[in-house]
Amino acid sequence: MEIIIQPDSETATAVATRIVTRLLREKPNAVLGLATGSTTLLLYGALTRTKLDWSKVTTFNLDEYVGLPPAHEQSYHNFMWENLFRHVNIRKKNVHIPDGVSRDIPKFCAGYEAQVRAAGGIDLQVLGIGTDGHIGFNEPTSSLTSRTRIKTLTRQTHKDNARFFGSTDKVPHHVITMGLGTIMEARQCLLLAFGAKKARAVAAAVEGPLASLNPASILQMHPNVRVCLDHAAAAKLKRADYYRRVFTNKPEWQRI
Numbered sequence: 001m002e003i004i005i006q007p008d009s010e011t012a013t014a015v016a017t018r019i020v021t022r023l024l025r026e027k028p029n030a031v032l033g034l035a036t037g038s039t040t041l042l043l044y045g046a047l048t049r050t051k052l053d054w055s056k057v058t059t060f061n062l063d064e065y066v067g068l069p070p071a072h073e074q075s076y077h078n079f080m081w082e083n084l085f086r087h088v089n090i091r092k093k094n095v096h097i098p099d100g101v102s103r104d105i106p107k108f109c110a111g112y113e114a115q116v117r118a119a120g121g122i123d124l125q126v127l128g129i130g131t132d133g134h135i136g137f138n139e140p141t142s143s144l145t146s147r148t149r150i151k152t153l154t155r156q157t158h159k160d161n162a163r164f165f166g167s168t169d170k171v172p173h174h175v176i177t178m179g180l181g182t183i184m185e186a187r188q189c190l191l192l193a194f195g196a197k198k199a200r201a202v203a204a205a206v207e208g209p210l211a212s213l214n215p216a217s218i219l220q221m222h223p224n225v226r227v228c229l230d231h232a233a234a235a236k237l238k239r240a241d242y243y244r245r246v247f248t249n250k251p252e253w254q255r256i
């Protein structure tokens with residue numbers, strides 16, 4: 001894991017933006033795995049301001065709320081189109097987001113996995129992290145080899161996401177999410193986390209034991225993960241000085 005600590009969320013996002021833009025310039029037909037949530041807003045904003053060609057890019061979103069149709073204001077379909085897709089020249093047929101109103105969820109999930117495989121797998125998976133350590137919506141005790149499936153949100157996530165819905169009782173209890181096994185097959189992962197509220201989850205993911213209680217800790221087993229943090233999200237890392245030293249002293253050819 002490469003831990004990149006920047007003074008604030010803007011500079012951390014600038015590093016993440018360089019990682020994504022470099023990939024899309026080197027591989028115009030790249031397959032991106034995408035997350036939603038407040039953490040990704042700066043990244044998607046920055047990407048819409050770059051002159052990238054998205055015409056050959058394929059995307060797969062991590063998750064969607066069960067029961068929310070694409071047109072719902074809080075659906076992740078709406079989030080993605082509002083914050084990224086409608087600002088770039090991506091083709092609608094290349095965009096994949098789990099169907100929250102699917103009538104046969106297990107069949108939909110198996111089909112989603114097949115679509116990822118048919119696209120050649122994910123080149124770069126963008127991730128946020130929940131305060132309870134989830135990635136995608138793989139909540140604590142998710143199987144470390146799980147695939148796309150329905151999950152129930154924890155009380156903590158339900159409460160955290162109430163800020164988008166105005167009140168807790170409007171937040172759906174169920175989601176469709178790619179599994180930890182699905183995420184682990186991406187060739188590269190890029191996790192972003194900002195703010196003091198994420199510090200505990202980040203420390204558990206990066207330096208804690210590998211355990212289903214800390215779902216993001218599975219990333220310790222991935223050969224190519226970058227974690228872009230602001231100071232506050234990095235505050236509980238024991239080895240922060242070392243991560244800063246690594247980043248500052250990178251050989252020229254490794255610079256981002």
Ligand code: F6R
Nearest residue numbers: 035036037038039128129130136
């Ligand atoms: C949503 C997703 C989640 C979020 C996480 C953090 O697609 O994958 O894992 O990344 O809940 O959400 P924010 O960024 O809103 O704190």
